Amino acid sequence: MEFKDRLNNYIREIDGYLKVFFPREEDIPRDIIEAMEYSIFAGGKRLRPILLIEGAKSIGGNIKRVLPLACALEMIHTYSLIHDDLPSMDNDDFRRGKPTNHKVFGEGMAILAGDGLLNYSYELMINNIPKDIVEMKNYIEGMKEIARAAGIMGMIGGQVKDLEYEGKDMDIDTLHYIHSHKTGALIRASLRAGAIASGANNNELTALTIYGEKLGLAFQIVDDILDIIGNVAKLGKPIGSDKDNKKLTYPNIYGLEESKAIIDRLLSEALEAISIFGSKAKFLEELGVFICKRDY
């Protein structure tokens, strides 16, 4: 089977786990369940849960044990999108071709749906702490990794900087802070938390961390390139003709060809790092190639 088909099967598998772990208690007001479901089942690529599970697999971990962490991560990611789309934040009306949460359910409910998902992600993690003492301790370390990456030292910190610099010129350090915190922190934590919860040693963790950081950056550059190419195709404007091209991005700083070379370098560094896992990291290898070789 082609990698793309296997990836789609994997995504459907995660969707199934998310449904299993989704709250169903009768006592909960219907409206908030609907608002939460709307965004969590809006066609996400499930990158974070997949990375978490593959992080665990790379060191031979028990997948079933880390599923609550994987699903919690996706809920955290989804809440952050709902809040990020709000009028007082990025003010987006559409996401993945569908109206954003607040456009459908109203701003108040969208804020509560985000809060609900964030809180529920912790309920899910805490309620599924394993009973076995060794597994329990490892799992708790995995939770710490996720909690820190999701908070003001990680993702929320990145959102704050992003909000502060909206419409303002930023230097390369700020851009790097935003990338590495707003999206990088959760991606890094996905790979690490699955492995930590499975009892990874330092070498193994370092390898996954390098893979996560290189791939996170490569992913960002690919996105920037696709943005430019997309704009050129859509608007019929040559590159460099409008103000968007003044945005601080790798393609704008280094040019298209050099950016592609950087992606290739990041990919080979990422693959080199996880080579210590041999065939247990096969999926991570293929995923890295898939992400870096998207059409451009």
Add this chain to the structure above:
Amino acid sequence: MEFKDRLNNYIREIDGYLKVFFPREEDIPRDIIEAMEYSIFAGGKRLRPILLIEGAKSIGGNIKRVLPLACALEMIHTYSLIHDDLPSMDNDDFRRGKPTNHKVFGEGMAILAGDGLLNYSYELMINNIPKDIVEMKNYIEGMKEIARAAGIMGMIGGQVKDLEYEGKDMDIDTLHYIHSHKTGALIRASLRAGAIASGANNNELTALTIYGEKLGLAFQIVDDILDIIGNVAKLGKPIGSDKDNKKLTYPNIYGLEESKAIIDRLLSEALEAISIFGSKAKFLEELGVFICKRDY
């Protein structure tokens, strides 16, 4: 020393713990720390952390162990106030005589400050899980209690119903749902979580639960009475003359005298329940009397 003075000392003590547990890492953007601090140190009465600590004390628990849970609860309470005050929710400009968070820092930052406090409350709880296996297991049960009470099955559920019924007529069941979830759930969880984390047995938990539920309701009725008396004094209108008095509250349904009798009955039931703890629940006793005998 009079109870009121001892209570004020207690509040200052909690303020001190909150400062100790507040995040200080250099990496965090200054703005969000300021926004979080603004609301957490805005003169709260610290009822929830006090109840949590007293819940632990009533069964002879180790106070130091439960302090992270106590402070986390206050952070959860504070985030809920920040989000509740937003224009798309209750749209309040002032709280405790100070401009609300979004009035000072803007809506986007207020949303992030709330998210930051909620996420940090879990970081705090998770990072302070005790090492000893028995203590660890009890503490985790305490976390579960808090997480559930804070979420869509508890506080957030109450906020959702409150939002849905804004400006609409509600029946007594809905009113009761909102009270028992929006404020009641966290109060109940405060008392229970401190005791659970200290290894309480079922009888002890039941006693604290009854105390929490009776006192939570009494507190609400006292508030409603003070509201009416405050309005009468402020507006110079007799009771029953304006639309506010059509609001579904105990004093409006049962009248002032009967409502006071209900408060007295709730108080004695609450005190009766915790009498099993003897002198270890002395503070809870005095606190109950203090809350129910506020000036009216």
